[in-house]
Amino acid sequence: MRIQLAATIRKYDKKNFPKDILAGIIIMAVSIPIAMGYAQIAGLPAVYGLYGSIFPILIFALCSTSPQFIFGVDAAPAALIGSALVGLGIESGSSEAIAAVPVLTFFVAVWLLAFYFMKAGKLVNYISAPVMGGFITGICTTIILMQVPKLMGGTAGVGELIELVEHIGQTKVNLPSLILGGISLLILLVSKKVMPKFPMAVLLMAAGAVMTKFFPVREWGIQTLSAVEPGLPQFVIPDIRMLPMKEVVTISLSVAVVIMAETLLAENNFAQKNGYRMNDNQEIFAFSMGNFLAAFTGCCPINGSVSRTAMGEQYQSKTQLTGIIAGLSMLVLLLCGTGFIGYLPIPMLTAIVISALLGATEFELAARLLKVSRTEFFIFLGAFFGVLMLGTINGVLIGIILSFTEMIIRTAKPSRCFLGIQPGHRHFRDLKESHQIHAIEGVLIYRFSSNLFFANVQMLKRDIEDNIKEDTKAVILDASAIGSMDITAADQLEMLYQGLKKRGICFYITEHIADLNEQMRKLGLGHIIEEGSARRTIHIALKDMGYERPYPLEGGVDNRQRSASRKRADNRVQEFVWAFGSETEDAIERQIVAQIEQLKKTGDVEKLLHGSWSHMEELDEDEWLEHLEEHLKEIVNISGKDERTLAMRLEEHRREVHERIAKEHPELAERFKERRHALDEHLKERRPEVYALVEDLREKRTSGKI
Known part of the structure; x- marks a missing residue:
C-alpha cells in the first residue's frame, strides 16, 4: 500500500495558481465562523476550531488524492463528541473537556488507520449515484438548517430535522441581523448567476468588517465573532488513562465510521461530478493523519467539509494547493490578524456558508431520476431523509442498505x-x-x-x-x-x-x-x-x-435467402426500428415536423416527399406517408400547392408501396392490408377532413374517374 504524497500538486499547471490562492483565502475566511462554532459544539473553546484548521488541513492536503476536497472541523464529528462528553459527565468547555477530547480524537485516528490497512475504502464502490446524491443533499440541507438561526441573530442548531426546526421556531428574530443576512445571501446568489468568477464572498467580508468598524453594528443587536488571542496551538500528548477504555473505543469507532463514510461518499460525489479519479484507500490514510495531528494539537475529530469544498468549487479551485493556502493563511491569521476576526458580522458569514451549501445540493439529480427511474428517485429520497431525520451515521447505513437492495432488485429482475x-x-x-x-x-x-x-x-x-x-x-x-x-x-x-x-x-x-x-x-x-x-x-x-x-x-413465413441489395435495405430499416423501438412512430413524427420546418425555408416539396423514403422498407414507408397525410393542410399552406394534387401524389405512392409488397413479400400482403386499415382509422380519428379527401380520391381512382 504505497502512499503518494502531494499527488494533486505534482506537475503543477501555473495557470491554476491564482484560482487556488483565491479559493484558499476564501476557504480560510469562511472556516473561521464554522470551525469556531463546531469546536464549541464539541465541548472545546472556540479558538480550538481555528487550531484544527491549520496542521490537520495541511497534512490532509499533502496526503489526499482528491484535487478539490477540503478537510476541517465539521458538524457530524463535533456533535458526536459533544454528546459523548455529556454521556461521560464532562462539562462542555471545562479543563476536563479540553483534556478528554484529544484522547477521543487520537483513537478516531487509530481506527481510521486500521480501516486503511483493511482497505475499507472499497465499500464505497457499492454505493450508487442516487444514494451519494441523496446523502450529500441531506448533509447540505442539515447544515443549512443548523445555520439558519444565525441569520436571524440566534445560535446554530444541533440534532436532526425535528430538533433543528424546533430551534428555528424558538429563535428570537433580530431584524437588523435578518436584513443583513438576507441581503448578503441575495447578493451572493445573484452574483453566482451573473458573475460566478467574481470573489463576492471576500468583498462581503471586507464590507462587513468596515461596517462593524464605522457603524454601531453591535448596538443594533448584530452579533460578531468573538475576539481571539493571537498565537499557535500547543502540541500535547493525549492522556489515554483519563477515560474508561471501553467508552473510548466505542465512541471513537462510531466517529471514525462517520468520518470515513461521510467524507468518502462526499469525495466520490464531487469526483463523479467533475470527472476525475481518486484513491479511496489513500483518502482514509489522509483522514487518519489529519486526525492524529488534530489530537496532538488538542482538537476535536476532523472531517471532510462539504461546505468548504463547495466554496472552493465555486471559485474554481483546481488542486490541494487550495487546502495548503487555507491552512497557511489561518496560521498567519492566528499569529498576526486575530483582531480582524472580532469585526466579522455572523449573519454575513452565515450567508456565505449557506450560499456555498445551496450550490452543493443535488436536487436537480432527483428531478432527473423522477423522469427516468422512479426506483432510483425513491432511493435518493431514502438517503436524503435518512440523513435529515436520523443523522449522518444512520443515513450512511440506510444508504448502504438501499444500494445493496437496488443491486439485488436489478439482478433479480434482469432484461x-x-x-x-x-x-x-x-x-x-x-x-x-x-x-x-x-x-x-x-x-x-x-x-x-x-x-x-x-x-x-x-x-x-x-x-x-x-x-x-x-x-x-x-x-x-x-x-x-x-x-x-x-x-x-x-x-x-x-x-x-x-x-x-x-x-x-x-x-x-x-x-x-x-x-x-x-x-x-x-x-x-x-x-x-x-x-x-x-x-x-x-x-x-x-x-x-x-x-x-x-x-x-x-x-x-417464407425464409428464403434475399438478394444482397435487398438485405442491405432491410438492415437499414431494422436499424431504424431497433434504435427507436416503441417510440418509432413518435420518431417518424419528429422527423416529419423537422422537415416541414425546413420546407418553410426552402419551399422544396419534392425533398419533403422523397428525401427520407430511401432508408425505409415498405411497411415503414407506408406509415411515413400516413404521417405526411396528417400534415397535408400544413404542407399546402406553406408550399402553396394544390391540396388535391398533393393528396393524390401521396396516395399514388402508397399504391406503389402496396404493389411492391405484393410482389416482393407476398406472405406480408395480408398483414399490410390489416396495418393499412389501422393507419386509416388512425388518420380518420386524428384528421377527419384529410381522411374524407383521401377516401374521395380512392373512390374516384377505383371508378376510373382519375
Whole structure:
C-alpha cells in the first residue's frame, strides 16, 4: 500500500495558481465562523476550531488524492463528541473537556488507520449515484438548517430535522441581523448567476468588517465573532488513562465510521461530478493523519467539509494547493490578524456558508431520476431523509442498505426476451423488436441477461414454462449474459432440464463463456454437457436438432435467402426500428415536423416527399406517408400547392408501396392490408377532413374517374 504524497500538486499547471490562492483565502475566511462554532459544539473553546484548521488541513492536503476536497472541523464529528462528553459527565468547555477530547480524537485516528490497512475504502464502490446524491443533499440541507438561526441573530442548531426546526421556531428574530443576512445571501446568489468568477464572498467580508468598524453594528443587536488571542496551538500528548477504555473505543469507532463514510461518499460525489479519479484507500490514510495531528494539537475529530469544498468549487479551485493556502493563511491569521476576526458580522458569514451549501445540493439529480427511474428517485429520497431525520451515521447505513437492495432488485429482475429471426437473415433478435421477426417453428429461444442466482432463477423457469406450446420441440437458453450461477440456480436448472426431458422437449444452453461449463460441472450439472445439451452457439444447437438454414418460421413465413441489395435495405430499416423501438412512430413524427420546418425555408416539396423514403422498407414507408397525410393542410399552406394534387401524389405512392409488397413479400400482403386499415382509422380519428379527401380520391381512382 504505497502512499503518494502531494499527488494533486505534482506537475503543477501555473495557470491554476491564482484560482487556488483565491479559493484558499476564501476557504480560510469562511472556516473561521464554522470551525469556531463546531469546536464549541464539541465541548472545546472556540479558538480550538481555528487550531484544527491549520496542521490537520495541511497534512490532509499533502496526503489526499482528491484535487478539490477540503478537510476541517465539521458538524457530524463535533456533535458526536459533544454528546459523548455529556454521556461521560464532562462539562462542555471545562479543563476536563479540553483534556478528554484529544484522547477521543487520537483513537478516531487509530481506527481510521486500521480501516486503511483493511482497505475499507472499497465499500464505497457499492454505493450508487442516487444514494451519494441523496446523502450529500441531506448533509447540505442539515447544515443549512443548523445555520439558519444565525441569520436571524440566534445560535446554530444541533440534532436532526425535528430538533433543528424546533430551534428555528424558538429563535428570537433580530431584524437588523435578518436584513443583513438576507441581503448578503441575495447578493451572493445573484452574483453566482451573473458573475460566478467574481470573489463576492471576500468583498462581503471586507464590507462587513468596515461596517462593524464605522457603524454601531453591535448596538443594533448584530452579533460578531468573538475576539481571539493571537498565537499557535500547543502540541500535547493525549492522556489515554483519563477515560474508561471501553467508552473510548466505542465512541471513537462510531466517529471514525462517520468520518470515513461521510467524507468518502462526499469525495466520490464531487469526483463523479467533475470527472476525475481518486484513491479511496489513500483518502482514509489522509483522514487518519489529519486526525492524529488534530489530537496532538488538542482538537476535536476532523472531517471532510462539504461546505468548504463547495466554496472552493465555486471559485474554481483546481488542486490541494487550495487546502495548503487555507491552512497557511489561518496560521498567519492566528499569529498576526486575530483582531480582524472580532469585526466579522455572523449573519454575513452565515450567508456565505449557506450560499456555498445551496450550490452543493443535488436536487436537480432527483428531478432527473423522477423522469427516468422512479426506483432510483425513491432511493435518493431514502438517503436524503435518512440523513435529515436520523443523522449522518444512520443515513450512511440506510444508504448502504438501499444500494445493496437496488443491486439485488436489478439482478433479480434482469432484461430477458424470446428470440426469433427475420426472413432472409441469420441473426437472432428480440421478437418484440419488430413485426418482421418470427419465432423458429417448434423452438423456444430465450435470452436471460444476468448472472443466475437464487433471487432470479424462478423467473427464468417461469418464463420458459409459461411459453411452451404443444408443438415445442426444444428450448434453447441464450446464456451469453450469464457469467456465473449459484447452487440454488443450478438445482432449479436441473429441475427444468429433467421436466422438459420428461415431456420430450430438448434443452440447450448456448452462447456462454467456457468458465460457465466448469462451474456447471462443479455444481453437479456436468451431465448436461456430456449429453450434448451445452452448445457454443444457437446455430449449432439448431443443427443438432436437424434444423438447417434457412430455418422454418412459425406461420409458414417464407425464409428464403434475399438478394444482397435487398438485405442491405432491410438492415437499414431494422436499424431504424431497433434504435427507436416503441417510440418509432413518435420518431417518424419528429422527423416529419423537422422537415416541414425546413420546407418553410426552402419551399422544396419534392425533398419533403422523397428525401427520407430511401432508408425505409415498405411497411415503414407506408406509415411515413400516413404521417405526411396528417400534415397535408400544413404542407399546402406553406408550399402553396394544390391540396388535391398533393393528396393524390401521396396516395399514388402508397399504391406503389402496396404493389411492391405484393410482389416482393407476398406472405406480408395480408398483414399490410390489416396495418393499412389501422393507419386509416388512425388518420380518420386524428384528421377527419384529410381522411374524407383521401377516401374521395380512392373512390374516384377505383371508378376510373382519375
